[in-house]
Amino acid sequence: MPHxxxxxxxxxAFPVSGRSGASxxxxxxxxxxxxxxxxxxxxxxxENYMGAGGPPHAALSRVRRDYPVLLHGVCMSxxxxxxxxxxxxxxxxxxxxxxxxxxxxxxxxxxxxxDVFYNDLLPLPYTNETLRHVCEHIDQVQAAIGxxxxxxxxxxxxxxxxxxxxxxxxIREIVDRTGCGLLLDVNNVFVSxxxxxxxxxxxxxxxxxxxxxxxHLAGHRQQSDDEGEPLLIDSHDGPVCDAVWxxxxxxxxxxxxxxxxVEWDGDIxxxxxxxxxxxxxxxxxxxxxxxxxxxxxxxxxx
Amino acid sequence: MQQPNxxxxxxxxxxxxxxxxxxxRPTPPGVGGPGEKAGDVRYNVYRNNVTVSLIDALAxxxxxxxxxxxxxFFRDMARLYVxxxxxxxxxxFDYGHGFAAFIDGFEHTxxxxxxxxxxRIERAWLDAYHAADRDPLAPEKLASAPxxxxxxxxxxxxxxxxxxxxxxxxxxxxxxxRASGPVGKILERDGEDALVTRPALDVFVRxxxxxxxxxxxxxxxxxxxxxxxxxxxxxxxxxxxxxxxAGMMEAGAFADILVPDA
Numbered sequence: 206m207p208h209x210x211x212x213x214x215x216x217x218a219f220p221v222s223g224r225s226g227a228s229x230x231x232x233x234x235x236x237x238x239x240x241x242x243x244x245x246x247x248x249x250x251x252e253n254y255m256g257a258g259g260p261p262h263a264a265l266s267r268v269r270r271d272y273p274v275l276l277h278g279v280c281m282s283x284x285x286x287x288x289x290x291x292x293x294x295x296x297x298x299x300x301x302x303x304x305x306x307x308x309x310x311x312x313x314x315x316x317x318x319x320d321v322f323y324n325d326l327l328p329l330p331y332t333n334e335t336l337r338h339v340c341e342h343i344d345q346v347q348a349a350i351g352x353x354x355x356x357x358x359x360x361x362x363x364x365x366x367x368x369x370x371x372x373x374x375x376i377r378e379i380v381d382r383t384g385c386g387l388l389l390d391v392n393n394v395f396v397s398x399x400x401x402x403x404x405x406x407x408x409x410x411x412x413x414x415x416x417x418x419x420x421h422l423a424g425h426r427q428q429s430d431d432e433g434e435p436l437l438i439d440s441h442d443g444p445v446c447d448a449v450w451x452x453x454x455x456x457x458x459x460x461x462x463x464x465x466x467v468e469w470d471g472d473i474x475x476x477x478x479x480x481x482x483x484x485x486x487x488x489x490x491x492x493x494x495x496x497x498x499x500x501x502x503x504x505x506x507x
Numbered sequence: 508m509q510q511p512n513x514x515x516x517x518x519x520x521x522x523x524x525x526x527x528x529x530x531x532r533p534t535p536p537g538v539g540g541p542g543e544k545a546g547d548v549r550y551n552v553y554r555n556n557v558t559v560s561l562i563d564a565l566a567x568x569x570x571x572x573x574x575x576x577x578x579x580f581f582r583d584m585a586r587l588y589v590x591x592x593x594x595x596x597x598x599x600f601d602y603g604h605g606f607a608a609f610i611d612g613f614e615h616t617x618x619x620x621x622x623x624x625x626x627r628i629e630r631a632w633l634d635a636y637h638a639a640d641r642d643p644l645a646p647e648k649l650a651s652a653p654x655x656x657x658x659x660x661x662x663x664x665x666x667x668x669x670x671x672x673x674x675x676x677x678x679x680x681x682x683x684x685r686a687s688g689p690v691g692k693i694l695e696r697d698g699e700d701a702l703v704t705r706p707a708l709d710v711f712v713r714x715x716x717x718x719x720x721x722x723x724x725x726x727x728x729x730x731x732x733x734x735x736x737x738x739x740x741x742x743x744x745x746x747x748x749x750x751x752x753a754g755m756m757e758a759g760a761f762a763d764i765l766v767p768d769a
Contacts, residue, residue, distance in 0.1 A: 255598050256637030257666065260708050263640075280597030286520050293597055318524040322594040324564070325556040330519050363549040365519065366537045400549070402541035428552075431545035438552060 220273045221246045221307045223462040223494055225486035227479050228469055234264055236476035244483045248275035248466045255296045269304055276306035283342040284329040285315035294349050301350045308419050310355040310388045330365035331375040343383040355418050357388040360396040360439035373411040380416050390421035391453045396437040414460040423468040442471030454489055462490045527557045528590045561589040564599040569629045571684035600637055621675030628681045628701050631669035635705040638667035643706040643759030652766050658733025659767040662726045667705035668760045670723045674698040678714040706759025713758055718743030719751050
């Protein structure tokens with residue numbers, strides 16, 4: 206089992222604990238650079254910075270001078286049964302080395318089969334077989350980057366008849382076997398709970414919060430399933446809904462002031478609107494910090 | 508095919524992915540909603556996410572093509588391309604290198620025979636945007652090369668540099684449709700060759716003078732200056748060596764020179 210550590214980071218202390226941040230969007234760059242200390246950190250999708258050079262790296266290098274950067278992989282395809290793409294893993298590793306992100310994360314999902322890239326976070330059945338290859342892939346990533354990976358719970362729209370585990374049980378097994386940390390996406394919990402007909406509170410009660418090093422919040426859209434009942438889509442194109450804010454408040458009250466990202470990837474608003482969402486998350490963190498709520502020692506503080 | 512020996516437990520991946528880009532195939536077996544709920548609408552969320560996100564990626568890469576043919580036509584055309592040539596890499600900024608050839612063969616764009624070349628320039632623009640950073644060749648360095656060594660001088664292309672040839676006024680059409688203002692009537696009829704460069708952070712697309720494409724293509728493949736100039740002059744009697752060298756230096760097309768041993 207790879208030892209989870211932050212040895213590669215230039216940060217001796219954890220710099221984003223208790224802070225909120227925002228997705229980095231290049232349309233916001235001028236607004237971001239117009240003032241200091243806009244948010245606690247910025248998070249980027251790793252794949253957008255896997256070109257050799259040019260404006261993306263110039264922008265991220267400048268942001269990195271002023272802010273902690275979190276690196277969020279979207280396309281590693283950890284949940285696929287086939288081996289990881291070594292070239293992709295090497296690119297991922299070089300980004301970790303170049304930008305020294307405060308947190309590195311990926312998804313419990315997959316996106317590549319054979320050599321076709323489907324550009325979506327596809328679901329996997331939760332079985333002993335899939336557990337084994339997910340853990341092998343996480344071991345491989347953690348060995349490559351020399352530090353702990355946080356794994357994000359997915360938004361899902363369907364279930365596999367062959368699944369043997371529920372999602373929280375599957376995730377607990379992954380953490381036990383790999384030593385990875387977790388990225389808890391509260392919106393994904395709400396989306397999946399609605400789509401799969403389980404209780405979001407039960408899911409959170411069963412989720413190993415002590416291993417959560419980061420939280421994601423985002424907006425979703427509502428459609429209808431075959432039976433005409435609500436089917437939520439993890440669209441990242443609007444504000445965080447009230448129910449997700451309530452769940453978030455509960456999580457922070459139980460687990461402590463875990464660094465929190467507000468994601469916004471489609472229909473991107475002007476910077477002040479996204480910053481206001483990050484500020485709202487910061488207010489929740491600050492309120493719980495002031496009341497001393499820190500009941501669980503979480504992974505981020507190690 | 509990277510995976511000849513799929514491990515046990517891999518059985519879900521093939522059946523799950525095959526229908527994603529094939530609307531005629533049914534929802535894969537073994538997936539559904541909770542309880543007895545059906546899986547069709549639910550599976551279609553993934554079909555839609557895959558298809559729409561890849562069309563969006565092409566729309567981002569080819570804004571001039573999109574503007575020329577209109578949003579609806581573009582998305583219909585892109586959907587066919589996505590189903591025929593889905594990406595083979597997770598780097599979406601590398602997707603669509605076959606899109607220009609697809610357009611060339613697309614029966615509904617035959618009235619626009621130059622459209623594929625516009626797409627080629629747009630693809631080269633994005634390649635230049637993501638190319639490795641490097642300072643372009645300094646004019647002083649070129650000036651310092653001994654005069655008698657000039658014909659044997661070789662040039663190292665800048666990582667962003669691309670040269671494209673077109674039998675149509677593709678550069679003019681590209682430029683008009685990437686600008687923010689209205690597009691007037693395009694009066695140009697002659698073929699145009701393009702030089703794409705990114706000496707610093709901004710990408711530039713220039714129309715090359717006569718013989719320029721032959722000249723720069725040969726220089727980029729390592730041919731010495733004298734040979735490249737002779738070939739360009741042979742195909743284009745009006746080839747102006749001085750103007751072409753000045754143009755390529757201004758564009759930042761090269762990163763270095765290799766002066767032959769005296």
